[in-house]
Amino acid sequence: MSVRDLLRANDERFHAVAADLGPDDWAQPSLCEEWSNHDVLAHLVIGYRSGAAAASREILCHGGSFDRANAAMARTLAASHSPCELLDEFGRLIYRPRGLGRIFPPRLLLGDHITHELDIWFAIDRTPRIPDESTAAVLDTQVALPNPFVPAFRNSRGLRLRAxxxxWAHGDHGPRVEGRAAELVSVLGSRPRMLAALRGDGVELLASRVRPRRIHRAG
Structure with a gap:
């Protein structure tokens, strides 16, 4: 399966399972700093429909800060659309993405979408049901490809990782970090919440890279 096909299949699965979440679930603070689960869903929609020009204008309006512009766009959309409405739009955009969603590399989008899905599930103490092929693909990308929005490449340097x-495993030398694949994806993406689920003599080093920094909002 190509990465683009994997991205579409993952989005279809998320769209289906997220439909079971209730208002209280969407209102919970996510693992993505200062965003509710509702805001995270709005961000996923924006990623599939916002054009480069609109994103650039928003960044300029927020003093050149991508993070502030990203947060403002997500919150504005979430304030005006219910989770049900956003899920409906996301379901349509899976097959007809617009703007940045058409040109952003699919392997980075897959990592963005799964990282944010984990932000939602872990926030409400649900066990993620993401296919092994998808989490493995995200981990492969995280440790091999620098991403301007997710500092996982930097966080993983010099560590010996094993799901x-x-x-799935990465690295032959260095301190060891072990955990479930979804936990590794989340922590490498600078979400410290799941650090306690990881094991190995490299967890302290990984924690030092994750905890002092402000959480990045992927994608």
């Missing part, structure tokens, strides 16, 4: 629930 305990799927056949």
């Amino acid at each position: 305990t629930d799927i056949d």
Whole structure:
């Protein structure tokens, strides 16, 4: 399966399972700093429909800060659209993305979407049900490809990583970090919430890279 096909299949799965979430679930603070789960969903919609020109204008309006512009766009959309409405739009955009959603590399979009999905599930103490192929693809990208929005490449440097629930490992030398694939994806994306679920002599080093920095909003 190509990465683009994997992205579409993952989006279809998320769209289906997220439909079971209720108002209280969407209102919970996500693992993405200062965003509710509702805001995270709005961000995913914006990523599939916002054009470069609109994004650039928003950044200029917020003093050149991508993070502030990104947060403002997500909150504005979430304030005017219910989770149900946003899910409906996301479901349509899966097949007809516009703007940045058409040109952003699919392997980075897959990582962005799964990282944010984990922001939602872990925030409400739900076990993620993401296919092994998808989490493995995200981990492969995280450790190999610098991403301007997710500092996972930097966070993983010099560590020996191993997923305990799927056949995935990275690195032959260095301190060891082990955990479930979804937990590794989340922590490498600078979400410290799941650090306690990881094991190994490299967890302290990874924590030092994750905790002092402000959480980045992927994508």
